[in-house]
Amino acid sequence: MEPALSAAPPARKPKLVIAIIVDQFRYDYLLRFRDGYNAGLARLLDNGAVFTDAHYPHAHLVTAVGHSTYMSGAPPSISGIVANEWWDRETNQSVTSVSDPQTKSVGGIPGIAGSSPKRLLVSTIGDELKMADPAAHVIGISIKDRASILPSGHMADAAYWYDNDSNNWVTSDYYRAQLPEWAAAVNAKKTYRQFLGKSWFPFDAKDESGQPFCTMVAGTEARFCGNIEATPWGNEMIEAFAEAALAGEDLGRHRGTDLLTVSFSSNDYVGHAVGPDDPAVRDISIRTDRLIGKLLAAAEQRAGQENVLVVLSADHGVAPSPEVNKARKMPGERLSDFALTGAINDSLIRKFGPGKWLMPGQPAMIYLNLETIAQKKLDRSEVERVAADAARAQPHIARVYTRHDLAAGAVQQDAIGRAMMLGFNPERSADIFVLQEPYALFEAAPGSSHGTPYDYDTHVPLIFMGAQIKAGTYSQHVWVNDVAPTLAQILGVETPSGSIGRVLAEILQ
Numbered sequence: 001m002e003p004a005l006s007a008a009p010p011a012r013k014p015k016l017v018i019a020i021i022v023d024q025f026r027y028d029y030l031l032r033f034r035d036g037y038n039a040g041l042a043r044l045l046d047n048g049a050v051f052t053d054a055h056y057p058h059a060h061l062v063t064a065v066g067h068s069t070y071m072s073g074a075p076p077s078i079s080g081i082v083a084n085e086w087w088d089r090e091t092n093q094s095v096t097s098v099s100d101p102q103t104k105s106v107g108g109i110p111g112i113a114g115s116s117p118k119r120l121l122v123s124t125i126g127d128e129l130k131m132a133d134p135a136a137h138v139i140g141i142s143i144k145d146r147a148s149i150l151p152s153g154h155m156a157d158a159a160y161w162y163d164n165d166s167n168n169w170v171t172s173d174y175y176r177a178q179l180p181e182w183a184a185a186v187n188a189k190k191t192y193r194q195f196l197g198k199s200w201f202p203f204d205a206k207d208e209s210g211q212p213f214c215t216m217v218a219g220t221e222a223r224f225c226g227n228i229e230a231t232p233w234g235n236e237m238i239e240a241f242a243e244a245a246l247a248g249e250d251l252g253r254h255r256g257t258d259l260l261t262v263s264f265s266s267n268d269y270v271g272h273a274v275g276p277d278d279p280a281v282r283d284i285s286i287r288t289d290r291l292i293g294k295l296l297a298a299a300e301q302r303a304g305q306e307n308v309l310v311v312l313s314a315d316h317g318v319a320p321s322p323e324v325n326k327a328r329k330m331p332g333e334r335l336s337d338f339a340l341t342g343a344i345n346d347s348l349i350r351k352f353g354p355g356k357w358l359m360p361g362q363p364a365m366i367y368l369n370l371e372t373i374a375q376k377k378l379d380r381s382e383v384e385r386v387a388a389d390a391a392r393a394q395p396h397i398a399r400v401y402t403r404h405d406l407a408a409g410a411v412q413q414d415a416i417g418r419a420m421m422l423g424f425n426p427e428r429s430a431d432i433f434v435l436q437e438p439y440a441l442f443e444a445a446p447g448s449s450h451g452t453p454y455d456y457d458t459h460v461p462l463i464f465m466g467a468q469i470k471a472g473t474y475s476q477h478v479w480v481n482d483v484a485p486t487l488a489q490i491l492g493v494e495t496p497s498g499s500i501g502r503v504l505a506e507i508l509q
Helices: 028-032 040-047 063-070 125-132 145-152 181-186 191-195 230-246 265-275 281-303 322-327 338-354 371-374 380-392 404-409 414-423 480-491
Strands: 018-023 049-055 086-090 093-096 099-106 113-115 140-141 158-163 168-172 258-264 308-314 397-402 432-436 459-465 472-479
Touching: 018 063, 018 145, 018 281, 018 432, 040 459, 040 480, 049 086, 049 230, 063 145, 063 480, 086 191, 093 140, 099 371, 113 145, 113 168, 125 258, 125 480, 140 145, 140 230, 145 158, 158 230, 181 230, 191 230, 191 459, 230 265, 230 281, 230 338, 258 281, 258 432, 265 281, 281 308, 308 480, 338 480, 371 380, 380 397, 380 404, 380 432, 397 404, 397 414, 414 432, 472 480
Parallel strands: 018 258, 018 308, 049 472, 140 158, 140 258
Antiparallel strands: 049 459, 086 093, 099 113, 099 168, 158 168, 308 459, 397 432
16 A cells, blocks of 8 residues: 655645835836845845746736736726726716725824725735634734825724824724724824924935935925925835734734735825836835834844735836937827827717717826716717827827727737736726827826836836745746735635636745
């Protein structure tokens, strides 16, 4: 009789998962600025499983969409998170991905409406973890409400974000009626005050005699920084609050596995303002490396290095600014959203007569006024066709899709066509989808933006590090959607309900 083969012992589950997402962090930032990294990113690159070809498969690469995908594995077509904000047909108003008039903000100005994950149609890893083990603690943190709420999910113990009006960290009564003592103590310190009047100088500046990137003092020669979140100090506040949450919620020391999602938002504000080639982007990337190092050290001190699993990615990349691109003899254009919507509106008036044809929105996702279409007893698909033809005739427009095209799958079956279909949700998405040519932006100078299915927007870092992970460099093409099922495999929980990813078995011990 053949002896039975002994099964390998199951890998020990982590006590604490730290899911980090850096807002607007292209993959090439890992390479371009590598010589400046000596802390968190350096550790991840040296000791983690590093995927060099990780992408998002869908179009509409913006904060809410990327953050909802990260811990759910679901594209917008399934998750229902189609943009940061969209026109809601049911209530006939613009809504955000996390706006919830049934909730109230907690910790900030009394009576202000709160936010919640109710518009997210699928589960996240945090939800599956809580359903499997109600004792698990799940916390989400970011300056942006959508960036703290969407990755942490429906069942999170709390999600926290920064409220500019009160200069407080807040949550909503969806989660709890009042801030816990540790969060209230952070607010009582009024940390933001130490940054008022400061100037942002390069991290390696020998003194403050040079030119700062920006200043918190308006009316000076240097560029005005704006709000704190548009500076590296916003990320510092995020990291400090995350450390307070580790201690305050006793994360990593409960019976099962705890999850902390942390989104560093300031990189996005800076990138929008100056574009990816500005020295300020290198500077804030290096500073982010230092902050991630601090966060990992704090997590490992609490839970033990062998008990911490880390995953890091980004919600999207960013396009080069057209002016920089033209200077290096590359394509680059700035487009007018007013010219685009004006041309569409004029075309509809010429064809069908006067009326309010378009609802408020963005140039890439145009909502038609269904009341006008109904009043004039028109065929909606014909109105879409006329609008699409008008958009297609504008300069530097690569493709235009209609709702009927996407619903029927009547699109060019290439990567872009599939990305547009994965970004389309029939209940929430627009009627006309406009994709500009590569390197063309609907964004005022001098800044930049993102949102397209082109590689500079879809290609992001993806790194896992922990005792369960085989370190190394992995060059195969993967999706960020693979994060959720891979974590589900490691944690021994159900794969989130809308996931379209696969388990990255090649990195598992």
